[in-house]
Amino acid sequence: MSLPVRTALVSTAGHCKVACGFCFRADRAHGFLDLATYTRALSRLREVGVEGVCLTGGEPMHHPELRQLVRLARQFGMSVSVVTSARTVSEVITLSQMAHLLANVTVSADSQGAMLLGRTTRTAASAIDTLRAISAKAKILHVTYWDLSDAECRELADLVADTSVEVQFSPVVLDERTLRREGHSVQGYLVQQQLDAHVLGRYFSLSDRFRAHLSELRDLQSPTGGGVRPSCRSATAYVSADGYLRRCPYGQASVSVQAPRAAIRRFLTGPAQDRVTPDCAAICRSSSDDPSASCPATA
Template sequence: MSTHVRTALVSTAGHCKVACGFCFRADRAHGFLGTATYARTLSRLKEAGVEGVCLTGGEPTHHPQLRQLIRLAHQFGMSVSMVTSARTRGEVIALSQVAHLLANVTVSADSQGAMMLGRTARTAASGVDTLRAISTETKILHLTCWDLNDDECHDLACLVSGARVEVQFSPVVLDERALHRNGMVVQDYLVQQHLDADRLGHYFNVSGRYRAYLGELRDLQFPATGGERWSCRSGAAYITADGHIRRCPYSQASVSVHAPRAAIRHFLTAPAQDRVTPDCAAICRPSATSDDRSTSCAAPA
């Protein structure tokens, strides 16, 4: 069964200074996506029926031609959104200068436990400060959660309510090797995910889809607990910073944007050959509807 690709995640830069310990990014490189390659990519995506792009990174605010990337997508009739970790003065200025051109902006943040686990400093408060500084119609704070407590959830609820921003949650996703490095066992890890969901449920409208998603993650990461890995059903393509199109960041198959039009169209419309793996469990939600990105709980795009 083929899944129609409607959107594309675009890696504008191959490097990232945040370097989260639980980052889901599959590719690492140096340099930025070239505008000529990007324009060609947009043309081919448009021909395949793609309706919008989401600029990701590394960190998209570091791209020296960020405004042009957004304008080019608009010229092809595509909506543009962005996922960013912008915190520094320069990053926030770069974001604020283009924010009015974006359909929505998602700022990534981590809970206190997730910051310790991933060795990051992306607090929810600093993420909301970034969102306050920009003029975008839809502002979203995406929080990666681990080891939440009631005080933290209460403070977060007050923070986002006062800032008038949407909030999305996703659990930290670790494989068995990462669990071992952090002194955890599978059962304790799975229990903590559900404890975090329960605590969030006291302060936010945590949907049934989110809880079902935790079960899907369990089956993907630890097949011995039951369940099978399913074929890729992602509705978003992935564009690497060096100009290759994949059906998923972790896909082994790709096609160059310089390939013939027919080859690219076939690649984007043919059934995906990949099966979901633990590596991409954090970004693949087969049971979720296409509207889940706008709900209170969603996995990262």
């Protein structure tokens, strides 16, 4: 049974210059979320009890009216979080100017193996530089990882040891087609996930919640898993950059924010129609008590 919707992931833009090869984004299109659509979405979400929003992208720092997006949500009595890949001077300045208005800021980074796989340059060290440059109530470093080494994990642990930054991890999630293109089998990929978790566990205290998340991902991706996938049980809704509400970023069922109020309420308060997939499990970590569920790391 789905949980009551309490938070919302908001796509501020349908495009991103980083363009990770393993990107979690459900929507890929040009254009930014406009203020009128966003305001209407906030109003409808607040009516069903949504308490906080997480602004993601694309890249939210590129939205021309980002500060107004933050202020509007706060005017509706909602807490606001941001997930970003901000690294350039202009992006960090934009983020720093509004950081005091945010409940938390998550800066995304990739392990060396993930950077090679996704053709990115988002190092953990540069993410920490961004977090050090801003004043936020809570700072989170989110690392997407693949093919971790002992030395890399040791360096990462040393990097965050003297900071107040919380560290979150997500394994790279790849579909079968991408695995074949990269020369990996599904079974080999699952073995690598276990090896990476083992190395991480030497340097970081992995919570039972995170281990349960890894177990769920393995079950969903296992070629012998079979059976019917569980129904969505996330308390996080999704707002696309073109103004559609979904219970899951990857869900097929949606309703426009321009629909009648009653239709939107039925959609958001009724049982979710979507099934859990590896992609959405990676975003939502569907447990209701997982703090990352209120601000999924997708940037």
